[in-house]
Amino acid sequence: MSGVLTVGETMAALRTPLPLRLGGPAHLSVAGSESNVAIGLSRLGHEAHWLGAVGDDQPGELVLRTLRAEGVGLRFARTAPDAPTGFIAFDRAAQDITRVSYHRRGSAGSTLTAAETTAAVTAGTPDLVHLTGITPALSGTARAATLAAARTARAVGARVSLDVNHRARLWGRAEAADALRELLPWVDTVFASEDELDLLTAADDAVPALLAGGTAEVVVTAGAAGAHAHTPGISRFQAAVPTTVADSIGAGDAFVAGYLSAALDGLPIEDRLARGVTAGAFCVAGRGDWESLPTRSDLALLARGDGTALR
Template sequence: MVALRGEGPLKLGGTLRVSVAGAESNVAIGLARLGHRVHWTGAVGADEAGELVLRTLRAEGVEVSGATRDATAPTGLLLFEPRLPEVTRVHYYRTGSAGSRPAPAAVERVFATAPPRVLHLTGITPALGPAARATAGHALRLARRYSTLVCLDVNFRARLWTADEAAEVLRGWLPSVDVLIASGDELPLCLPGPAGDPAEDAARLLALGVREVVLTHGADGATAFTGAGGPHHQPAVPVRAVDPVGAGDAFVAGYLSALLDGADLAGRLARAATTGAFAAASRGDWEGAPTRAELSLLGAPPGTVVR
């Protein structure tokens, strides 16, 4: 989507900063900055807003040859409205957008050309409508065919669909998911029956075949559960937070980056906490994502000048 960021209540007018946003594209940029080859597949309108999205992704080193331009639908729009120092309201304009109806053929071309090691999906795409839901489901079937690891970030958005709608889709996806990332209140969406405490829910998900369940706690860090050994907790990396938007996507990018590098569970969580902290300490959805060379900067003493 194109993202417009205000500096106060939208009804009062004022200036808006233009950028792009989207959970999957945020993760794609985060991974590309860490040196990985990344392909983003989706749809934008055949308009200037769509060109901005594709141009931004290309500039960040993300491959977009599988993206499509829809001449019959506009590029989606997202408005950010800061209301309090730590509270931002978002307004979606995505119904009927090009991104709500991506083409399955584009996903097929990517898999046929170079099957990816990891397919990353979020619970946002299927919330956009039947076409997006069907294409995401098709991507899951292709991942199974090509033995591609599947990472799902639940990323529930109540403004896009109801909890019942989300649960029906996500529970159907669960047999195809290898790595599940969610907050404690999102885990029940993936499970039939009554919810337990988050640790119990994670254990149930592992019993259903998910290989790794990563439970995010915001400022309290994250905990990963696997079938081998007990859970591993990673505290958040302390930073002066200026904008929490995009921190979750940066966390996912760090986790997948370390997974692709062959790091163990502790290493994956540590890198994820670091990349998430970079995002929280920077304004914007993806702008603060670190490069691999910058990962060590958060350990530098306050006031350090890097020359």
């Protein structure tokens, strides 16, 4: 295996256009930060694999079927016979406010182990291993699995990217900071929002401190404003692509997929940012975590302007 290996939990996702308590029609799909990135990279023409576990149940079959259909490799996916596939629910709490609720305690995704991530990275020898701060929050074994993936990636010569993706419902900031800082010595590229940087370092000026500590790239996302990318010699900013927002869920994962895609293509930092914000614009213009992610041939479409008809 070459290409990219993403490590984490993918859940069945339920979406309703009204508050969930009111019932009514719902849309069933799948969601997970790491698999969103894998799908995004696959659509952009890269070899992408997902390492994770699902339950021996119908939601688990849905996850595997969806990823397989999107061209994501499942060589290292596992079915856990004694743990269920996690669920995530999105509903409309108010006019333009999406409420997210998780049902993942004791899920199959939380059963990841250091032994299986070590074996997968060693056997696959990927070019890049992508991790997030969600997986180590799921359980003690998942935290150990994430650390083992990072360490092993460095040992086999693979690069490591880390999206902080802090989830306050999973763990507090102090515990998250301990786990994330433990990962940093093996991480090449960090993605974080401005309010997540303190989880990575106690320094007042976080970006220079992270770069001085050995991180090769620090990418600071700013939502609708765009993103900054920093290396020891370069700092660049890219504004977001103007678009009508239908659903902001998954935008960060789309940006990461676009940025990593350009990095895998060997493009400079300006082009990495540009592809990242373009992928993010595609994501927020549609509904769902990954459904609107672009293919490589789609990337130039937004430059045509609103209302363009392709005939």
